[in-house]
Amino acid sequence: MPYQIDLDSFKGPLDLLLHLIRKNEMDIYDIPIAEITAQYLATIEAMKSLNLDVAGEFLVMAATLLHIKSRLLLPRDSEEAPEELELDPRAELVQRLLEYQKYIDAAVSLDALPVLGRDVFVRSNAALEEDESEEAEWEPVGLFELVAAFRDLVQDNAEESFHEVDRERLSVTDRINQILAALADRSSLAFGELLAGVVSRSEVVVTFLAMLELVKMRLARLMQNGRGGPIWLYAVEGVGDSCQVQDESLGYC
Amino acid sequence: MSPLVTADPKAIIEGLLLVADGPVRPVHIAEVLEVEPAQALALLQELQAEYDSAGRGFALHSVDGGFQLRTRPEHAEWLRRFRKSRPFRFSRAALETLAIVAYRQPVTRAEIDYLRGVDSGGVVRTLLDKRLIRILGKKDVPGKPLIYGTSREFLELFGLQDLTGLPTLKEFNDLPPDMLSAMDLPPEEQKILEDPSPS
Numbered sequence: 329m330p331y332q333i334d335l336d337s338f339k340g341p342l343d344l345l346l347h348l349i350r351k352n353e354m355d356i357y358d359i360p361i362a363e364i365t366a367q368y369l370a371t372i373e374a375m376k377s378l379n380l381d382v383a384g385e386f387l388v389m390a391a392t393l394l395h396i397k398s399r400l401l402l403p404r405d406s407e408e409a410p411e412e413l414e415l416d417p418r419a420e421l422v423q424r425l426l427e428y429q430k431y432i433d434a435a436v437s438l439d440a441l442p443v444l445g446r447d448v449f450v451r452s453n454a455a456l457e458e459d460e461s462e463e464a465e466w467e468p469v470g471l472f473e474l475v476a477a478f479r480d481l482v483q484d485n486a487e488e489s490f491h492e493v494d495r496e497r498l499s500v501t502d503r504i505n506q507i508l509a510a511l512a513d514r515s516s517l518a519f520g521e522l523l524a525g526v527v528s529r530s531e532v533v534v535t536f537l538a539m540l541e542l543v544k545m546r547l548a549r550l551m552q553n554g555r556g557g558p559i560w561l562y563a564v565e566g567v568g569d570s571c572q573v574q575d576e577s578l579g580y581c
Numbered sequence: 582m583s584p585l586v587t588a589d590p591k592a593i594i595e596g597l598l599l600v601a602d603g604p605v606r607p608v609h610i611a612e613v614l615e616v617e618p619a620q621a622l623a624l625l626q627e628l629q630a631e632y633d634s635a636g637r638g639f640a641l642h643s644v645d646g647g648f649q650l651r652t653r654p655e656h657a658e659w660l661r662r663f664r665k666s667r668p669f670r671f672s673r674a675a676l677e678t679l680a681i682v683a684y685r686q687p688v689t690r691a692e693i694d695y696l697r698g699v700d701s702g703g704v705v706r707t708l709l710d711k712r713l714i715r716i717l718g719k720k721d722v723p724g725k726p727l728i729y730g731t732s733r734e735f736l737e738l739f740g741l742q743d744l745t746g747l748p749t750l751k752e753f754n755d756l757p758p759d760m761l762s763a764m765d766l767p768p769e770e771q772k773i774l775e776d777p778s779p780s
Contacts, residue, residue, distance in 0.1 A: 339674055340699030385699050427696055430750055434684055435676035437748035441739045442654040446668050448642070448740060449652045449660045451599070 341389030342428040344371060349425070356425060359418055361400055365393040396421060469550040469559050477519060477559055481532050498531055503538035511548060511563040519559040590614055591624050598628075604647030604737065645736040646743065678704045679713060679735070683747055686730035687717050693729075705729065713738065 338344045348367050349356055372386055399417040416422075442448045510517055522535055539561060542548040549562045594610055611621040625648050629641040642651045652660055661668060671679075678701050681693050693701045708714045715732045719725040731744070741747065 339677070340697055342698035383699070389698070424696075424698070428698065431677055431680045431684070431696060433751050434680035434748065435673070438680050438683070438739060439671060439676055441741070441748070442651075444651070444738050444740060445666075447654040447657045449657075449664070450649060452664075 340383075341368075341386045342425060344368065344386070345389070345421075346425060346429060346432075356422060359422065361393065361397045361418060365390075365397050368393055392421065469552045474550070474559070478536050481523060481536070482529060498534050500534055500537045500541060503534050504541055507535075507538055507542060507561070508547065511561070515563050517561045519561065522561065590616065591628060594621070594624055594628060598641065598648065598650050601649070604644040604649040606647040609647075642740055643742040644740055645733050651740070672704075674701070674704045675708060679708060679731075682708070682714050682729050683731050683735065683744065684750060686744075687720070687728035688730075689720055689726040689728050691726060 338347065345364065345368065348354075348364055348371075349359065352363070352367070354360060354364065369390060372390060375386075396417045444450065507517070507522065522539065523532060539548070539550075542561070543550055547564055549564055550559055551562055552559050593614060597610060597613065598605060607622040607625060608618050610625070611618040614621060625641065629643075629648070632640050638656060639650045639652050641648050644651075657668070674697075677697055678693060681696050682688055685692065685696075690701065690705060693705065705714070709716070709729075711734075712732055713735045714729050717728045717730045720728045735741075736743065
């Protein structure tokens, strides 16, 4: 491999081109197209040899480079459209690169601003205000918090050790419809409430799956009052008791 | 300010700022104090100057058309320790996309993709989920693509009063003239580029 390049770090063909220009200390306004095309193609080859999927965008850029190169090689036809400005075939590419560079710089200066929660902080909500007020900041629940909540639930409902065959099984679909019915009465349910009266671990799992299905079907949203706060299940606007979920719509029952 | 004639209005405002949940607009303060908005604004600016000159641990930042007490960036390390939080980092893709939306809004997905040279669908969705950008509407061109802009949360996150407070974009005016002719910036962008006022 002729170039030592961290392939993962390239955000796209423009990024790669800018990197090659910087690395070779090329003049961006006078890019040696033959040279950069060779290096660009070599990088793509390297990506292929590492079995990386070369995204289509990289190939489009390769074609663009070759096209520019061929236009530079061809003699200019002075009779054809003499009024048209004789644009450098590289101009459009250079413009895109400069535009992109501009937003890379802009991204850096954005990052340098005093970011709330990273560089500057505001007073955290005093405990007294953490009642049921609508003003409280609700934020979507992240995957890890969900997993943690689930782990807590399963631990709280450790499998009991006696053997008893119990055929009365609750399907995910039934549970979904139960939750939907509950949500029709009240617009929100606390995560813990969902499991009121649930004893066995399998019921916990079924409930959890039902909840995830609801979120996936966009019938409900999981929100949390600040990081680490209790998780709430919210009905999505317009979901009422008219909603009934059929067994067939799920992969299991 | 009839009923409050004995109290120092600046001290009252200080209290309001302390308990406020977000940036407080001068109009809101004017309503509470029963004074003119201009007077509320002047008092807020006085407070701002006082905090700065006294070197307090907090400052009165102008954010999203309002005022908010925020800690000083140079104390970030101690505050993070206190909060037991690690400094979060934006991904490059997120920052680039955010920058493009911020400076070029209203902007379509296709324009973002073109500028970045890569598909930006995932990043755009993440930024929408985090409510840093929002859908402004649909562009009246074939396909009616959605157009995006930044949100108030964006201004709050980066501590900006409004979009004119964005850092100035670097200009590429050192281009040779023959290449400059190829640069056909849309007029509205030029306006944004030339109109950055110091924050």
